[in-house]
Amino acid sequence: MRRAALIGGVAVVTLVIPLILPAGQLATYVLLGLAAIVTVGLSLLMGYAGQVSLGQASLYAIGGYTAGLMSVHGLPSLLGLLAAPVVAAAIAALVGVSLLRLRGHYLAFATLALQLILLSVLSQGDWAGGAIGLQGIPRLSVAGVELADDLSYAYLTWAALALTLLVSYNVIHSRAGRGLRALATSETAAAASGVPVGRYRLAVFALSAAFAGLAGGVYAFFVGYLAPGSFPVLLSIEYVVMAVVGGLGTISGPVVGATAIVLLVRALTEFGTQPGMPSYAPSVLSYAVYALLLVLAMLFLPRGLVPAAREAARELAERRGRKAPT
Amino acid sequence: MADQLIVVDDLVVRYGTATALDGVSLTVGAGELVTLIGPNGAGKSTLVNTLSGIVAPAAGTITVRGRLAHVPEGREVFPDLTVDDNLRLGGWRNGRRGRDTSRIYEILPGLVRVRKQRAGLLSGGQQQMVAVGRALMARPDVLMIDELSLGLAPIVVTELVAHLRELNAEHGLAVLLIEQNARLALGLCSRAYVLEAGRVVLEGPADEVAASPRVAAAYLGGGVSAP
Amino acid sequence: MTDLVAYVLTGLGIGAGFALVGSGIVMIYRVTRVVNFAQGAFAVLAAMTASTLLAANLPHGVAEILAVAVAAGTGLLVGAVAIGKPGTTPGASLIITLGLGVFAYAVEVLVWGDQPRSFPGVPGAIDIGDSRVPAHYLLIIGVTVPVFVALAVFFARTDLGKALSACASNRYAARVVGISVTRMGLLSFAFGGALGGLAGVLVTPVQQVTFDTDVTLIVNGFAAAILGGLTRPAVTLAGGLLLGVGQTMIAGYIGGAYQTEVTLLLMLSVMIVQAARRSTLQEESA
Numbered sequence: 107m108r109r110a111a112l113i114g115g116v117a118v119v120t121l122v123i124p125l126i127l128p129a130g131q132l133a134t135y136v137l138l139g140l141a142a143i144v145t146v147g148l149s150l151l152m153g154y155a156g157q158v159s160l161g162q163a164s165l166y167a168i169g170g171y172t173a174g175l176m177s178v179h180g181l182p183s184l185l186g187l188l189a190a191p192v193v194a195a196a197i198a199a200l201v202g203v204s205l206l207r208l209r210g211h212y213l214a215f216a217t218l219a220l221q222l223i224l225l226s227v228l229s230q231g232d233w234a235g236g237a238i239g240l241q242g243i244p245r246l247s248v249a250g251v252e253l254a255d256d257l258s259y260a261y262l263t264w265a266a267l268a269l270t271l272l273v274s275y276n277v278i279h280s281r282a283g284r285g286l287r288a289l290a291t292s293e294t295a296a297a298a299s300g301v302p303v304g305r306y307r308l309a310v311f312a313l314s315a316a317f318a319g320l321a322g323g324v325y326a327f328f329v330g331y332l333a334p335g336s337f338p339v340l341l342s343i344e345y346v347v348m349a350v351v352g353g354l355g356t357i358s359g360p361v362v363g364a365t366a367i368v369l370l371v372r373a374l375t376e377f378g379t380q381p382g383m384p385s386y387a388p389s390v391l392s393y394a395v396y397a398l399l400l401v402l403a404m405l406f407l408p409r410g411l412v413p414a415a416r417e418a419a420r421e422l423a424e425r426r427g428r429k430a431p432t
Numbered sequence: 433m434a435d436q437l438i439v440v441d442d443l444v445v446r447y448g449t450a451t452a453l454d455g456v457s458l459t460v461g462a463g464e465l466v467t468l469i470g471p472n473g474a475g476k477s478t479l480v481n482t483l484s485g486i487v488a489p490a491a492g493t494i495t496v497r498g499r500l501a502h503v504p505e506g507r508e509v510f511p512d513l514t515v516d517d518n519l520r521l522g523g524w525r526n527g528r529r530g531r532d533t534s535r536i537y538e539i540l541p542g543l544v545r546v547r548k549q550r551a552g553l554l555s556g557g558q559q560q561m562v563a564v565g566r567a568l569m570a571r572p573d574v575l576m577i578d579e580l581s582l583g584l585a586p587i588v589v590t591e592l593v594a595h596l597r598e599l600n601a602e603h604g605l606a607v608l609l610i611e612q613n614a615r616l617a618l619g620l621c622s623r624a625y626v627l628e629a630g631r632v633v634l635e636g637p638a639d640e641v642a643a644s645p646r647v648a649a650a651y652l653g654g655g656v657s658a659p
Numbered sequence: 660m661t662d663l664v665a666y667v668l669t670g671l672g673i674g675a676g677f678a679l680v681g682s683g684i685v686m687i688y689r690v691t692r693v694v695n696f697a698q699g700a701f702a703v704l705a706a707m708t709a710s711t712l713l714a715a716n717l718p719h720g721v722a723e724i725l726a727v728a729v730a731a732g733t734g735l736l737v738g739a740v741a742i743g744k745p746g747t748t749p750g751a752s753l754i755i756t757l758g759l760g761v762f763a764y765a766v767e768v769l770v771w772g773d774q775p776r777s778f779p780g781v782p783g784a785i786d787i788g789d790s791r792v793p794a795h796y797l798l799i800i801g802v803t804v805p806v807f808v809a810l811a812v813f814f815a816r817t818d819l820g821k822a823l824s825a826c827a828s829n830r831y832a833a834r835v836v837g838i839s840v841t842r843m844g845l846l847s848f849a850f851g852g853a854l855g856g857l858a859g860v861l862v863t864p865v866q867q868v869t870f871d872t873d874v875t876l877i878v879n880g881f882a883a884a885i886l887g888g889l890t891r892p893a894v895t896l897a898g899g900l901l902l903g904v905g906q907t908m909i910a911g912y913i914g915g916a917y918q919t920e921v922t923l924l925l926m927l928s929v930m931i932v933q934a935a936r937r938s939t940l941q942e943e944s945a
Binding site: 158160204205207208209210211212214215216219220222223226227340343346347350389390391393394396397398399400401404405408 | 694740744747749750751753754755757758759760761762764765766768769878881885917919920923924926927930931934935
């Protein structure tokens with residue numbers, strides 16, 4: 107019961123925030139939400155299926171370009187938004203059939219290689235606008251109503267994140283979810299217990315791609331233009347940092363991680379753009395921070411903030427319980 | 433007791449929440465042939481790894497006087513290196529000058545023929561000889577052997593046992609033999625400990641241990657005395 | 660015909676750089692089972708350091724050697740963070756090296772700015788028929804070959820080299836025999852740093868290095884390592900050279916915009932084929 111109250115509280119607070127934020131900060135809210143969506147999928151992949159992806163931003167890009175291209179060519183924007191996760195998942199499934207035979211570091215490297223290939227294809231393809239990118243993506247319209255201001259995108263993002271979390275929750279608590287958890291610990295044991303290992307890995311990969319694709323679709327309509335430069339390898343690493351710092355294999359972890367990282371980087375960007383700092387200071391500082399956080403998290407908080415916080419809360423409760431008269 | 437090379441007193445070792453050794457005490461004296469027998473999972477390898485310094489104890493004391501060399505279960509040779517290199521690395525702790533292997537080839541002449549071969553390609557018996565030879569490089573006072581006979585043909589084991597007897601008789605090498613094959617162990621050694629579920633349940637001279645009804649029933653096939 | 664010779668020589672020069680990066684990765688992986696994603700950073704750091712030292716009028720040769728030493732020291736630091744804490748799994752170490760690689764990138768920009776840098780190498784060129792091969796490529800080959808020979812001798816004939824191989828061959832047995840596996844791991848990281856640094860220092864005069872890291876060098880270095888299954892230095896060397904020659908030939912005869920992509924696809928195919936041959940059990944026990 108207490109958890110439902112907590113969730114309700116968080117929901118209300120996050121719904122109210124866009125109304126009180128100054129207009130300039132709404133973009134941060136949207137981007138944070140989108141990052142959280144991608145990270146939820148990544149956390150599922152890393153935490154439950156035990157696979158590292160260093161190329162999740164490529165699926166984000168695929169979603170964005172799908173929605174963008176469809177709209178630019180005159181198709182209804184809602185269709186584009188719906189197609190984004192589907193196309194991303196389909197491509198992931200197609201690639202995954204061969205790719206998911208790889209394990210551990212080979213898979214990590216393969217996902218990185220795929221992103222590099224995708225970026226190269228996008229940069230050199232005129233159909234995608236080349237290096238300059240896809241311009242003039244129209245605003246999203248739902249049933250004739252156009253989403254024109256940042257506030258509506260904030261709520262769209264909120265809805266997409268809520269949907270993602272809901273799906274995630276259902277997957278984890280289903281029978282398939284248990285099989286997934288078995289996968290993360292030991293594939294041989296899972297296979298011996300009858301878990302269809304190959305199919306599950308593929309399914310989780312596709313699902314995480316769908317989440318990233320959805321986020322990419324929203325991004326395309328929000329920003330109005332896409333370029334390969336918006337989806338660098340560093341972005342994929344950011345998602346990994348968010349997932350790790352927040353806590354793999356938890357539902358709230360990705361959101362906590364994304365929030366912590368985005369806010370921290372925002373603060374640093376402010377610091378870095380002050381007069382006297384060189385022009386590249388903001389990016390350098392954010393890279394340094396991502397890196398430091400990742401290293402520190404892997405060394406000292408390998409399970410992430412959320413599990414660590416839960417542990418601390420449990421210990422506190424135990425101590426209080428012991429002191430209370432029986 | 434100045435001639436006790438190994439003194440283990442009330443040793444407790446845990447892996448997480450599971451207790452592998454629960455208050456184990458044993459001794460090995462200079463020149464003695466001692467065996468530790470018991471079923472799978474009794475904690476024998478844990479004891480060996482703790483004595484070797486690979487695992488840290490939770491409680492109790494270990495006193496080792498003199499040098500202790502460890503022949504691991506399953507041989508654990510360096511498969512990609514030659515026999516000669518395997519032996520040389522046995523002398524790693526001796527420092528740069530202590531890596532001469534000629535002494536080992538005198539003790540174990542069967543290795544001379546294969547000295548340039550990669551250890552991974554040898555037979556089980558030859559690998560066991562490499563593992564023993566590697567341990568002997570450290571000029572130990574006590575040789576700790578974990579499952580000498582595992583997976584080896586009886587004739588090969590007989591040859592290895594002969595080598596051990598020779599080393600013991602001529603060089604005063606003490607041996608702590610961890611074995612599942614109780615008949616073999618009790619035949620070679622003079623003193624025995626029986627380890628079950630992390631505890632020593634029986635100890636004493638080997639022939640007495642062999643004659644005890646419990647051991648005879650559980651480990652020797654019922655009532656047949658050791659050769 | 661003379662074109663071919665020129666392409667091959669140039670290709671071998673670039674390929675030597677790839678092979679050096681790749682062998683650094685292989686050395687570290689064999690001993691520690693960690694894939695070092697920071698390998699590229701060593702090359703860039705060494706190149707940047709060398710350019711600074713040369714600009715400060717240090718003589719050629721001294722500057723480069725110092726730069727390689729800096730890279731080796733950095734390798735040691737990376738190793739200390741990645742494997743120094745007991746209980747760090749190889750997977751966690753991989754992610755840590757990734758983080759450290761990004762951190763190194765930040766440090767590079769902070770210290771050297773974001774403009775591309777280079778420094779002059781061996782001047783002049785050699786005429787082969789009517790093609791010119793910049794003499795520097797011959798220097799690269801001329802340095803790399805003895806380095807690889809020295810490494811082979813080191814591993815085959817010195818006790819320290821054998822101890823490193825022992826850690827790669829059977830970690831448990833290495834500990835039984837008294838070899839400090841952690842110390843060997845750190846040594847392998849230092850070596851990896853030196854090899855990566857050497858690659859950076861040798862290649863920069865013919866290919867500018869930026870804070871972006873030279874993507875070609877790193878991608879191909881990884882590809883070479885993967886061709887060698889992350890464990891076989893000889894195959895890595897051959898693979899690196901082959902990749903180098905392949906790239907120059909494609910660029911020379913066909914025209915090269917897609918070289919990196921081709922390498923990546925090749926690498927992916929190799930990995931998938933290798934994986935199809937291996938069983939799951941083997942992977943899990945690794």
